[in-house]
Amino acid sequence: MTADGAVAALLEAIPVPCAAFARGDGRLLASNSPYRDAFSGLPGHVHRTRLLAELGDDDHDSGSGGAAPREVHAAHSNRWYALHWGESDAGGEPLSLLTAVDISARIEALDSHRSRQEKLLFTSRLMSVGEMAAMLAHELNQPLAAIVNYLNGSLRLVDQAGGPVQVERALLAARTQAEHAAAVISRVREFIRAREPRRDARDLAQITGTVLELLRLEADRQQLRIELALAPDLPAVYADRVMVEQVLLNLVKNAIEAMREVPAAKRGLRIEGRVNLDGEVEVRVCDRGEGLSAEQGQQLFSPFFTTKSDGLGIGLAICRSIIEYHEGRLFFEPRDGGGSVFGFTLPIADGRG
Ligand SMILES: Nc1ncnc2c1ncn2[C@@H]1O[C@H](COP(=O)(O)OP(=O)(O)O)[C@@H](O)[C@H]1O
Numbered sequence: 411m412t413a414d415g416a417v418a419a420l421l422e423a424i425p426v427p428c429a430a431f432a433r434g435d436g437r438l439l440a441s442n443s444p445y446r447d448a449f450s451g452l453p454g455h456v457h458r459t460r461l462l463a464e465l466g467d468d469d470h471d472s473g474s475g476g477a478a479p480r481e482v483h484a485a486h487s488n489r490w491y492a493l494h495w496g497e498s499d500a501g502g503e504p505l506s507l508l509t510a511v512d513i514s515a516r517i518e519a520l521d522s523h524r525s526r527q528e529k530l531l532f533t534s535r536l537m538s539v540g541e542m543a544a545m546l547a548h549e550l551n552q553p554l555a556a557i558v559n560y561l562n563g564s565l566r567l568v569d570q571a572g573g574p575v576q577v578e579r580a581l582l583a584a585r586t587q588a589e590h591a592a593a594v595i596s597r598v599r600e601f602i603r604a605r606e607p608r609r610d611a612r613d614l615a616q617i618t619g620t621v622l623e624l625l626r627l628e629a630d631r632q633q634l635r636i637e638l639a640l641a642p643d644l645p646a647v648y649a650d651r652v653m654v655e656q657v658l659l660n661l662v663k664n665a666i667e668a669m670r671e672v673p674a675a676k677r678g679l680r681i682e683g684r685v686n687l688d689g690e691v692e693v694r695v696c697d698r699g700e701g702l703s704a705e706q707g708q709q710l711f712s713p714f715f716t717t718k719s720d721g722l723g724i725g726l727a728i729c730r731s732i733i734e735y736h737e738g739r740l741f742f743e744p745r746d747g748g749g750s751v752f753g754f755t756l757p758i759a760d761g762r763g
């Protein structure tokens with residue numbers, strides 16, 4: 411058997427795409443059948459530099475032995491590969507050995523994770539905008555109605571006094587403007603009301619699963635283990651899935667943030683789910699953070715209350731309006747042994763949805 415033949419036989423025993431190129435001129439010396447299945451669709455697969463150019467790996471000159479694998483996208487097959495390079499002199503002439511590991515599944519998982527996270531963040535921004543618009547609309551409506559009333563009163567007085575006509579004209583113009591502003595606000599209110607959420611029978615395990623997956627990276631970074639304790643046979647809740655995900659995400663994020671200063675060994679985050687005495691599903695997010703003073707507990711749910719330098723203070727306000735929309739209750743209590751419990755209730759679907 412020639413040296414090349416021996417290399418080819420060796421490569422054939424490897425179940426992932428492998429190829430040997432001459433280190434000198436880069437021509438393909440031997441390959442296994444997974445390699446040919448994966449890359450023979452590329453005209454350049456018989457030459458190292460051309461192959462890499464066709465895979466869009468511009469850094470092909472440094473890609474030898476020891477370097478981190480390079481991730482490339484093979485457009486012809488729409489698959490992703492990690493290219494590992496090694497060197498060998500076993501073939502009689504110096505070889506560059508390529509192993510191409512198919513990483514498409516991982517890339518796809520990452521992509522869907524990312525786009526889901528983006529969607530959720532997007533909803534959260536939408537909600538804060540909606541929440542603020544609702545508040546503004548509410549706050550401005552009263553004074554505007556009062557302004558229109560005062561203007562009407564003034565117009566009557568001017569009318570009784572028989573002028574001056576310039577004042578009457580100015581008052582009429584002011585009233586037109588105020589009425590215009592009120593019309594804009596009522597359109598905003600209609601728009602907010604029009605964003606009807608969709609409630610269905612939803613599995614809490616699925617909702618917590620999504621949220622935990624979204625927070626896994628952050629939890630890992632903080633060396634935090636999130637314990638999930640859902641009662642077995644938990645009935646489905648009647649809820650808008652994305653909105654409840656949003657609430658849980660906010661609560662768990664707050665819990666993680668509350669433990670930023672707590673030593674890793676003392677941190678503990680537990681999500682519980684069970685049916686409570688009122689026959690509702692109750693979810694509790696329990697942390698081992700600093701907890702809250704009674705005074706803070708009072709203001710907790712009001713918009714813009716925050717104790718964080720980078721906080722917005724609208725997370726809990728949004729959570730509360732979402733949960734109340736669901737005919738549930740958002741609550742806070744101190745946790746036995748230190749920390750806080752933030753929880754909410756949701757009605758059981760019970761045939762609805
Ligand atoms: N798990 C928790 N432990 C301690 N304090 C909390 C917790 N969750 C919320 N808080 C307090 O409630 C405040 C408001 O929370 P939130 O509405 O989410 O706004 P933000 O997180 O932007 O500050 C926080 O700044 C914090 O003081």
Ligand SMILES: [Mg+2]
Nearest residue numbers: 660664725726
């Ligand atoms: Mg928050």
